Amino acid sequence: MLDCIGIGIGPYNLSLAALMDEKTDLKVKFFDKTPEFQWYPGMLIDLTDLQVPFIADLVTFANPQSRYSYLNYLHTHNRLYKFFFFHKFEMPRQEYNDYARWVVKQLPHCQFHSEVIGVKDTGDYFEVEVRNGLTDECEVYKAKHVVMGTGSKPLILDGMEGLPPEDVHHTSSYLFHKESTLESSSITIIGSGQSAAEVFHDLLKEQRDHPYKLTWMTRSEGILQLESSKLGQEFFAPDYVDYFHGLSFEKRLEALKTLDQLRNGIDMDTLNNIYNILYHHSVSEDAPDIVIQPLTEVNKVRQEEEGYVLDCRQWQEEREFSYVSGKVILATGYVPNIPSWFDDAFGDEIVWEDDKRFKVSRDYKLVFKNGAERSHHFYTLTNLEHSHGAGATNLGLSVDRNIAIINDITGKEVYKVQRNTIFSQFSMGDSE
Structure with missing residues (x-):
């Protein structure tokens, strides 16, 4: 009988695994169907950084002395002085991936090639069926608690x-198809946000050597910057x-809806880099062919003889038109990946808030209809925006989520809960 099983090994559950390893004697296993840890490998674009500071690593907000911290990773790899002279608070995206892989290698209870294909509630504990991707054999594990950290999947x-993926694909697959994309005479990016901007910037840098027409369309009112003010960031606090x-x-x-600019804007450095290249x-008199068009929704992409035809609508003018492109990259976001x-x-068995969003307690437990009778719990780190706010997909809050789960499972304060840490208050009751 295990104390806990984690489903999925992305940054959230990896953080949980590392924190459990250091300060608890819990018997745990974490499973992921992929061959190895890779954090959005299709978007590990050269010279891109995380949008959160390095302190939002897997463990620091719970235990700054942890051996699994990003600073210890740098120290172990003789990179601490290089990062010091780097003079940036954000860590490079490729290095974050390498850091997480370094942590994984130290945690034998993280198993890859292992897909959870079913979970059964026996009334006293959970039975978790796991299929080995190498042998196709299945095993059943028993656990008092389960944590679902299955992340998100691309929204198409x-x-x-249904279109050929080498021609029309999501940004999550961008690097897998980049070589063939560069050979096209025209490329269109659909969508807004950081991923769209990073792909546009990357293709912009390549355009001098590959004479394609580069287009960026988004239904947003503009190419808008992420809200990054210090007080604004306090909306990502516990x-x-x-x-x-x-x-x-x-x-x-x-x-x-009111916090959209905190969630979906574009990093200022990325926007500045794009503008500098455009300028x-x-x-030059032979400037590359570039189109940037906000206020435009793309309602359909059709494969025709001349290429891919985009059925577009400039929604403010209420004007419809067609646009032809050789390649199309969809920066259309992500949705929760529910098994x-x-x-x-x-x-x-559980309480739903609407037809897609389940009710979740403050300490990340699914709310069961017979909840008062339960001593075993199903925790979720997936599909939390409706219950826990804009920071539900923010790496900076992942550690606080895992503090709540560990403390709840063990019934004691293994890691200190940090509160009253910001200058803002959100209710008059906070000051009473």
């Missing part, structure tokens, strides 16, 4: 699916999560 909008979780479901959905291009077995196993 209606009207854009104190705000406490406030947000206490709101009604309807109020939480309204609040998410340098504009000096196929989940609804059959728990759909009728």
